[in-house]
Amino acid sequence: MVQKRIADVTARIRERSRGGREAYLARIEKAAEKGPRRGVMGCANLAHGFAACNAHDKGLLSDAVVPNLAIVTAYNDMLSAHQPYERFPDIIKEAAREVGAVAQVAGGVPAMCDGVTQGRAGMELSLFSREVIAMATAIALSHDMFDAAVYLGVCDKIVPGLVIGALTFGHIPAVFVPAGPMPSGLGNDEKSKIRQLFAEGKASRADLLAAESAAYHSAGTCTFYGTANSNQMLMEAMGLHLPGSSFVNPNTPLRDELTREAAKRALAITALGNEYTPVGKMLDERAFVNGVVALHATGGSTNHVMHLVAMAKAAGIIVTLEDFAILSEAVPLLTRIYPNGSADVNHFTAAGGTSFLISQLLDAGLVHEDAATISGTPLGDYRRDPWLDNGTLKWRPTVAKSLDESVLRPAAEPFSEDGGLKMLTGNLGRAVIKISAVKPEHRKVRAPARIFHSQEELAEAFKHGELYRDFVAVVRFQGPRAIGMPELHKMTPFLSSVMGKGFQTALVTDGRMSGASGKVPAAIHVTPEAVNGGPIALLRDGDMITLDAEIGILVAEVDPDEWAKRQLATCDLRDHQHGTGRELFGAFRAIAGGADAGASVFG
Structure with missing residues (x-):
């Protein structure tokens, strides 16, 4: 039961x-x-439907039984x-x-x-x-x-x-x-290590491609x-x-x-x-x-x-x-x-x-x-x-007991008492976070915001050595109505490197990360999204942000009076509306629902 x-x-x-x-x-x-429709189809309709079939299959479909x-x-x-x-x-x-x-x-x-x-x-x-x-x-x-x-x-x-x-x-x-x-190919730990070394400039493109090719082979x-x-x-x-x-x-x-x-x-x-x-x-x-x-x-x-x-x-x-x-x-x-x-x-x-x-x-x-x-x-x-x-x-x-409890455990002896997917709420809206790969000591982050409007901007800041400090990366205007809500994995090696140096860091975004968000705490699917006037668009560089996955909060520690007076940030998205077929999806972007409603264009 x-x-x-x-x-x-x-x-x-x-x-x-x-x-x-x-x-x-x-x-x-x-x-x-x-019931089955072939029996009431016009002969021309049905003939078109099985014209390329062999004689045996045509005979079967002709009888509609x-x-x-x-x-x-x-x-x-x-x-x-x-x-x-x-x-x-x-x-x-x-x-x-x-x-x-x-x-x-x-x-x-x-x-x-x-x-x-x-x-x-x-x-x-x-x-x-x-x-x-x-x-x-x-x-x-x-x-x-x-x-x-x-x-x-x-x-x-x-x-x-x-x-x-x-x-x-x-x-x-x-x-x-x-x-x-x-x-199975190259082990996942080794693949991740090479990715992080490449992000830090300690591995070549040839090294990275060899590792990726050994993993996806x-x-x-x-x-x-x-x-x-x-x-x-x-x-x-x-x-x-x-x-x-x-x-x-x-x-x-x-x-x-x-x-x-x-x-x-x-x-x-x-x-x-x-x-x-x-x-x-x-x-x-x-x-x-x-x-x-x-x-x-x-x-x-x-x-x-x-x-x-x-x-x-x-x-x-x-x-x-x-x-x-x-x-x-x-x-x-x-x-x-x-x-x-x-x-x-x-x-x-x-x-x-x-x-x-x-x-x-x-x-x-x-x-x-x-x-x-x-x-x-x-x-x-x-x-x-x-x-x-x-x-x-x-x-x-099935087997009576797990054959490798480092991978798969019985319900009576789980890796964790909960599934690791949390909902976050606060004055920045609603978001989700997956913490099954996030160590307990990284599940609460309090640090100043650093605002980006693309993951490329974050990558540039990393390459210039600007991110080795405590900060929350806010990557906004990434939602379904803004640019189709792309996955943002490009940032993961950079933020992992920052975390690896002992700094507090997290990600807050109206974009998404999928199943590979990994060890960096990531508040994703923030809704309402920035382009729809979501409060994530009110954030400014230096605003103190608290992300606490244990109790489910995501807040900007800004005086309420100041918060109420702020103007929403804007972003020029014209470069995201054309090329690579993106112009064909303008109607989809215009009517897409929020991430919390499935980000769907249907009804």
Whole structure:
């Protein structure tokens, strides 16, 4: 049985969402009542839909009595995480034929890599790519040709965008198919060391490139626990993956069999069969609470404070920052994966992985055991690991105890009593901070502000030796309406170097840092953002700032009378409105919601 604290949050979400959720369910119910669409299509429409199919598949689709599976893919071969998807459509089509069904690639969605665009103009498109992906998913499914869909996506904004798109077709079952992480390369501690040495001018560009290439070295997801791998863990905890499938390496027999089985499960749960599982009903309040709990238990990416809110909203469910904060206090931290430790996701899997993690959350009453999943059984059945028995895919119970408690611990012996994600409030607005990698002695910082309007300005100040002192870096005009809310990792090595010299430092920004914020205390997603008149725009150099992650405050220690008289700072953002495609996203910037509402342009 789920703990009372978890049940109470779920009940509050259900109550506040009642109107929107009921309206959403009514819409998808109406869509479901119409049944598979091919039988009522005009002959010309249907002929266009299967013109490129072979004769066998044309015959099946002509009769409209077999399920047709949509493949929505984020494949490209520039992203290591998505390159393995090149082979998946053929595997999926073959699996569909084995059960007398058809599968078609319904459409592709864009997939950009934040690792490539970090510190570049392209990063200003990154967050809004989520919305583009959602819309591209809707276009792919708009032909009314499909009874279910499988979604091929891994990385940062791609999975949330696919989920939002899938929920707009909530009457159609959805199965998410992971590609898996690359094998382990250069250790994360060594990689971080080289980055910091480079920032300090003690390592060459050649040294840095060699280290980065040794870390990111083959097909598959980057192995640190950022947004991409947080996505995969979430999809399993929310029941959209097959049990134990998130972190199986690509291009292995087990990965291929899991892909084959994912296609068959999607075909088994259509309205044409006896296990109809529309994704819009499956992803209810329990599923989203389970996702938030699993995020806290693993110290996952702060990007999901926005993404889970936006995904839930697409299903008519309202999740708030307060929900995240309350659940964080109730959920222990059970993993140490970089940047919250030195291990990577392959080490996490070897220690017991998602099946052991979920089993611990279930035993502790931290997740809803009865939440529905695509496997045909509730989440309580996700205590299993996949394996091949002479080529046949089977599942077996997870390990009885962690195989490496430096990476993965039981709920009774956590690394921390809470999940490490905190909400901060004060006269600067609201923000979030992830402290699972921040040492206790650095969780409270009181220091004068140093104002920057870009991370490049901070980098220049560092290079000129201006930052080796106590200070709080305030990097503003970085929010969704200002410049698209780019991630700001470029600053991390500089601030880490300052901290390493014994100075107090922290970051306060209306931008974001994702899963790699690391050891520097970072108050991110400050809302309202500066360009919207948020009080962060009232700050001046030298203002004393207190950031206390333990008690949840973020304040500028300025006399209230003076504070009230101050004029909001402005910033010339014209250089951020053109080039690298940014001019195409002006409408998105103009209507984007605040970070606390998911930074979404939808409604």
